[in-house]
Each structure stands twice: as structure tokens, then as C-alpha cells.
Amino acid sequence: MEKFEIIQSGAVPLPIENIDTDQIIPARFLKATSREGFGENLFRDWRYDGDGNPKMGFALNNPRYSGQILVAGKNFGCGSSREHAAWAIHDAGFRVVISSYFADIFRGNALNNGLLPVQVSDELLHRLLEQVEQEPQTQFVVDLVKQELFIPAWNESVSFEIDPYKKECLINGYDDIDFLVSQKEAIEVYESTRAWAY
Amino acid sequence: MKKTLFDKIWEAHVVRSMGGLDVFYIDKHLIHEVTSPQAFDEISARNLPLYRKNQIVATADHNVPTVNQHLPIQEPLSRMQVDKLTENCAKHGVELFGLGHQNQGIVHVIGPELGITQPGMTIVCGDSHTSTHGAFGAIAFGIGTSQVAQVMASQCLLISRPKKMRITVDGELGRGVSAKDLILYVISKLGTGGATGYFVEYAGSAVRSLSMEGRMTVCNMSIEMGARGGMIAPDETTFAYVNGREHAPKGERWEQALAYWKTLYSEEGATFDKEYFFSAEEISPMITYGTNPGMGIALTGAIPTTVPAGETASFDKSLEYMGFAPGESLLGKEVNYVFIGSCTNSRIEDLRVVAEFVKGRHKASHVEAIIVPGSKHVEQQAIAEGIDVLLAEAGFELREPGCSACLAMNEDKIPAGAYCVSTSNRNFEGRQGPGSRTLLASPLVAAITAVEGKIVDVTKYLN
Numbered sequence: 001m002e003k004f005e006i007i008q009s010g011a012v013p014l015p016i017e018n019i020d021t022d023q024i025i026p027a028r029f030l031k032a033t034s035r036e037g038f039g040e041n042l043f044r045d046w047r048y049d050g051d052g053n054p055k056m057g058f059a060l061n062n063p064r065y066s067g068q069i070l071v072a073g074k075n076f077g078c079g080s081s082r083e084h085a086a087w088a089i090h091d092a093g094f095r096v097v098i099s100s101y102f103a104d105i106f107r108g109n110a111l112n113n114g115l116l117p118v119q120v121s122d123e124l125l126h127r128l129l130e131q132v133e134q135e136p137q138t139q140f141v142v143d144l145v146k147q148e149l150f151i152p153a154w155n156e157s158v159s160f161e162i163d164p165y166k167k168e169c170l171i172n173g174y175d176d177i178d179f180l181v182s183q184k185e186a187i188e189v190y191e192s193t194r195a196w197a198y
Numbered sequence: 199m200k201k202t203l204f205d206k207i208w209e210a211h212v213v214r215s216m217g218g219l220d221v222f223y224i225d226k227h228l229i230h231e232v233t234s235p236q237a238f239d240e241i242s243a244r245n246l247p248l249y250r251k252n253q254i255v256a257t258a259d260h261n262v263p264t265v266n267q268h269l270p271i272q273e274p275l276s277r278m279q280v281d282k283l284t285e286n287c288a289k290h291g292v293e294l295f296g297l298g299h300q301n302q303g304i305v306h307v308i309g310p311e312l313g314i315t316q317p318g319m320t321i322v323c324g325d326s327h328t329s330t331h332g333a334f335g336a337i338a339f340g341i342g343t344s345q346v347a348q349v350m351a352s353q354c355l356l357i358s359r360p361k362k363m364r365i366t367v368d369g370e371l372g373r374g375v376s377a378k379d380l381i382l383y384v385i386s387k388l389g390t391g392g393a394t395g396y397f398v399e400y401a402g403s404a405v406r407s408l409s410m411e412g413r414m415t416v417c418n419m420s421i422e423m424g425a426r427g428g429m430i431a432p433d434e435t436t437f438a439y440v441n442g443r444e445h446a447p448k449g450e451r452w453e454q455a456l457a458y459w460k461t462l463y464s465e466e467g468a469t470f471d472k473e474y475f476f477s478a479e480e481i482s483p484m485i486t487y488g489t490n491p492g493m494g495i496a497l498t499g500a501i502p503t504t505v506p507a508g509e510t511a512s513f514d515k516s517l518e519y520m521g522f523a524p525g526e527s528l529l530g531k532e533v534n535y536v537f538i539g540s541c542t543n544s545r546i547e548d549l550r551v552v553a554e555f556v557k558g559r560h561k562a563s564h565v566e567a568i569i570v571p572g573s574k575h576v577e578q579q580a581i582a583e584g585i586d587v588l589l590a591e592a593g594f595e596l597r598e599p600g601c602s603a604c605l606a607m608n609e610d611k612i613p614a615g616a617y618c619v620s621t622s623n624r625n626f627e628g629r630q631g632p633g634s635r636t637l638l639a640s641p642l643v644a645a646i647t648a649v650e651g652k653i654v655d656v657t658k659y660l661n
Contacts, residue, residue: 017512018390018490022626027605031261031275033235033282045628050614073512075391078424078490079626080605081326082233083342104360104394104426105326109342122508163358165219176344180352181246183213183221187354190213190223196458198225198319 010067020079039091064136077106200468233324237346264597303573306330306541313443317432332429333413361471366402369478377412378640382484390492394424404478411547422491535618536648539570540604543621556592562651
């Protein structure tokens with residue numbers, strides 16, 4: 001996994017709640033057997049009409065908005081477990097998603113792919129969305145080491161939570177798989193001593 | 199400290215704890231063609247062997263056609279993905295129930311019917327509806343592809359313990375009110391994110407009285423309110439279902455298993471982080487009107503006119519997509535498609551409900567009604583019981599097993615703008631094909647809709 005550095009960037013607003021993984025990447029685009037290229041179809045049916053023409057009202061097609069940060073309504077990433085949703089967002093150039101809460105599986109998938117979910121209060125989310133919509137060039141700084149979202153335009157910093165182990169993984173580019181394989185001895189002991197095995 | 203069902207199984211699977219995370223052991227790993235190829239690639243790239251290949255079972259379900267399964271898959275990308283699964287399973291020595299195999303079917307249907315799913319187990323799969331297996335008193339949940347690779351490499355996950363919720367439904371479900379209505383009702387009360395961060399135990403006399411098929415329907419949809427999973431304590435109904443199945447313990451081993459499984463229940467006085475109580479008498483046949491499974495109402499009810507502050511934009515967007523108005527009743531709405539299938543409702547009991555209703559009736563001429571069995575075994579059982587004949591006479595098309603129009607990865611799609619009453623689990627925008635409009639309901643409501651050609655009050659058929 002690539003290392004997560006400080007992100008300073010503009011943001012793209014999606015003021016819609018309960019954005020599900022079928023919107024992020026529709027099932028018909030899950031036929032690929034590699035991890036690459038899903039960004040092309042990110043939010044496919046919100047971004048393009050049936051003939052493949054961009055829908056200009058959608059934020060990702062709006063030239064006013066750009067950056068590596070997606071700001072979206074609460075319960076982002078609900079629905080299926082498809083990791084393709086996190087791959088698609090990352091592949092389209094995003095490194096951070098800000099919302100007031102995330103679906104569990106999506107949050108895990110994002111963290112396993114160098115995409116940082118930043119959870120903020122409903123109230124702050126509302127203010128952030130309003131700010132980006134009114135001043136699209138607004139910059140944000142996401143500092144994972146400090147666990148801090150800084151908004152220079154407001155001269156305001158907000159801290160966010162992250163599991164300390166996951167933070168280390170993101171900063172250093174470590175994967176869980178390396179750690180789990182290193183636990184082989186403990187796993188074998190568990191297997192040979194458990195009370196009931198299937 | 200009194201323990202819950204969840205605590206008992208969780209604690210029996212912790213290899214070691216570190217801070218807020220546990221190295222958590224997985225007994226069974228189910229895989230399918232869509233979320234496994236990148237995981238196989240990952241372990242190959244790292245030169246890692248499959249740590250416990252005998253604990254993995256594979257099937258092809260998400261991306262398979264539901265007609266002519268004996269022929270090569272027509273669509274090149276789908277064929278490639280299914281072939282890749284066959285190739286990976288052969289290379290790594292994983293048991294595969296692929297197309298044409300007598301055990302093939304939707305991963306969450308075949309696990310239970312083959313006796314692979316057992317009480318007290320931990321089960322994962324790269325699919326959010328893995329919660330289905332919780333019906334047996336197992337901890338079962340969906341994972342992403344990176345985690346699929348982790349389980350392949352170590353049979354473990356590094357995860358934090360979720361909070362616990364109990365949902366108790368007491369009383370007796372009315373005539374024509376099914377497990378599907380029960381869970382659609384609960385989700386409509388909690389909302390689509392109402393159980394995020396929790397693992398749910400379903401309890402109460404109404405839940406206890408459900409068959410295993412009904413319990414699977416309930417646990418299946420736990421994810422639709424954001425829950426990590428759902429489970430029901432095993433009891434005589436569970437043991438009777440598991441006993442004698444191909445992979446179930448036999449002889450002395452069965453007796454030992456049974457003795458252990460009987461200890462799996464939430465002790466009196468055990469605490470949950472959150473509890474909800476509902477009465478079965480409040481529940482009537484349900485239907486959804488919007489674009490998430492929490493947007494459900496009684497079939498005879500009306501679409502709400504008010505929503506919590508701050509949710510108006512999403513509510514309006516949803517109704518505009520569906521072509522409905524606030525305050526409106528759905529009764530009388532014309533429907534062109536009925537889909538009966540998916541890991542939620544494609545078991546033999548679901549097919550029997552449909553067959554019993556359509557016997558001597560015929561679908562409306564403008565309706566296309568497809569029924570996709572959950573597995574080859576369900577299909578064979580339906581044929582053995584003459585259900586195939588009843589369905590054909592009623593104008594319903596019985597297909598071959600797969601996930602089909604639940605997620606429309608294959609050719610089974612609902613056209614843009616068309617309404618489909620579906621027994622599946624998600625009514626998201628475009629879920630059943632770009633522009634499709636899904637109304638989730640029970641198999642009985644779906645069958646009645648197909649015959650009437652529109653949404654009706656089903657009460658007249660219940661006496």
C-alpha cells in the first residue's frame with residue numbers, strides 16, 4: 001500500500017445521504033479481475049447519461065470543483081462489501097473522504113487501500129459542504145500524523161479519530177496481511193488448543 | 199459477567215488481542231468469482247500459500263447467466279471472470295461448486311443447505327449478505343477483497359469487536375406476514391444506517407417461531423440497516439435443519455457438537471449496547487417505496503410526507519427517481535416486472551409459497567415474472583415437487599440458479615423507468631439495471647403482484 005502523506009487540496013461536494021456502493025461503482029462494472037481502472041466508472045450513472053454523455057449538474061463533472069477530497073452526506077458507502085468502491089474512488093484521484101459517518105465495511109476497505117475516511121460531526125459536515133459549494137476553490141489540509149483537518153479559510157482545526165494501528169499502517173504503507181502472516185505461530189497454537197474445532 | 203451469544207462465539211475465536219484489535223480466527227471462508235480474483239493475485243504476488251485451503255469453499259453465482267448454463271457463457275468479461283475462479287481454485291486446490299456442479303448456487307444458499315454452515319462458527323465471504331449464516335447462531339459477516347486475501351493467507355482477520363444490539367420481536371405474525379415483512383418492518387423503523395457499528399441478535403417469540411429459511415431471510419438483511427451482521431441463537435429448529443446434511447457432523451461427533459451448540463445463547467441478564475422491542479402484531483405485509491431498504495411502508499400505508507430535518511434533499515431525490523409523491527399510496531400502481539430470487543428469498547420454502555398461490559391462476563399479460571432458484575438443489579427439489587409445472591402454467595419463468603436480477607451483473611436486467619416488485623434485498627438506484635425502479639417485498643406479495651399486474655391489498659387473498 002502506498003504511504004499516506006499530508007493532503008492539501010480542494011474538495012468535491014456530494015451533499016447526498018446514504019450514498020451506496022451501487023452508486024459509487026455499479027455492479028455491471030465489477031467484471032474486471034484486476035484492481036485498476038475502476039475510477040473511469042466511479043459514480044457512473046450519476047456522472048453520465050445512458051449515451052455516455054456527462055451530466056453537467058453532477059459535482060464530478062463541474063469544473064468549479066477539484067481536488068483529492070470528497071465531502072459526502074452521512075452513511076457514506078452503505079450497501080455491498082465490494083472493495084471496488086474504495087478502488088474506484090482512489091483510482092479517480094481521491095485520497096480522503098469526509099462524512100459524518102461511514103458504513104463499516106466501506107470504512108475498512110478504504111483504510112486497506114490508502115483512502116482515509118475522516119468522520120466529522122453532522123454540523124461540521126453541513127458547514128464544510130456549504131463552504132465548498134459557495135467557495136469551490138477553498139483549500140483543506142488533512143494531516144494524518146496530527147489527526148487534524150485544517151480549514152485555512154476559517155483558521156480552524158478539527159481533530160478526527162482513527163485506530164492507532166490503522167494510522168501506523170497508512171503512514172508507513174503497511175498491510176494487515178504482513179502482520180497476520182507474522183502471527184502464524186500463535187494461530188497454530190490456537191488451532192491445536194481450541195475447545196471446539198469445525 | 200453474563201455473556202451474550204455473540205460474546206461466547208467471538209471470545210472462542212480470538213487468537214490474541216492487541217489494543218482495540220483482535221486476531222480473529224475464521225472457521226469457514228466462502229468465495230465467489232467477483233470478489234476473489236484480486237485476492238488470489240495478491241497472495242500469488244507475495245508468494246504466500248493458502249494457509250487452510252480445506253476451510254474454503256467456492257461457487258460461481260454473481261456473474262452467471264440463468265439460462266443455458268450448460269453452454270459456454272456468452273458475455274466475454276463474465277466468462278473470463280468465471281474461468282478465472284475455476285483456474286484459481288484448481289491451482290490452489292480449493293473445492294469449487296462451479297456452473298454445472300450439482301451443489302452450485304448462491305453462496306449463502308448453498309452453505310446452509312450443504313450443512314457447511316453450523317452453529318458457533320465464524321464465517322466470512324466477500325459479500326455483505328454473509329450475515330445470512332447468522333441464522334444458525336454463527337458469527338458471519340461480509341469482508342472486502344483485501345480481507346479475503348488476509349483470510350486466505352492466515353485464516354484470520356485483524357478486527358475490532360463491534361458493539362452489540364438486540365432486536366426482540368414478540369408475538370405472533372399474522373396470516374400472510376412473513377420473515378421478509380418482519381425484517382423490512384424493522385429496517386423501516388431503524389433506518390438504513392440505524393445499526394451501523396453493531397452486531398445484531400434477533401430474539402423473541404416471533405423470531406423463534408420462524409423456520410430456518412425465514413431466519414435466514416431476517417439475518418440476510420441485517421446489513422441493510424448497517425449492521426455488521428445478524429444472528430439468532432440455535433435451537434431445536436436449527437439442530438433439526440443441520441442434522442443429516444452432507445457436511446454436518448455425524449455419529450458421536452454430532453452428539454458432541456450438539457452438546458456444545460446447546461450452550462450458545464444469551465444468558466439472562468447479559469447486557470447489550472442497544473435494545474429494540476417490537477410486537478409482531480404491528481407488522482403487516484410490507485413494501486418499499488424509495489431507494490434504500492429503510493424506505494418501507496405497510497402495503498396499505500402511504501408514503502411519508504415528512505422526514506427528519508436535513509434529510510429532505512435525499513428524500514426528494516429518491517421519490518423523484520421512483521416517480522412517486524409524498525403521501526401517496528402505492529395501491530393500484532401498475533408493475534411490469536416481478537423478480538423472485540436472491541440470497542434473501544430463493545429457497546424452497548419461498549418457491550412453495552409462490553407455487554401455492556399461483557396454482558390455478560395466471561400472471562397478468564403485461565407482467566414478466568421470473569423466478570430464480572437459489573441453488574441447483576432448490577431447483578431439483580422444485581422439480582421433484584412439481585413446482586416447475588405450476589409456475590409454467592401460471593406464466594412464470596423458472597430459471598437456473600444465480601444472483602441474477604438482484605444486482606443485474608448478468609443479462610437479467612430491469613429496463614430504465616420500469617417498476618419491479620422484487621424479493622431481493624436492495625432497492626438502490628439502478629440496482630436491477632440502469633434506471634430500474636425496485637420495490638422490495640415478500641415472495642407472497644411478489645406473486646400476488648404478478649397475477650394482479652399491479653400493487654394490491656393482499657388481504658382479500660388471505661382468507
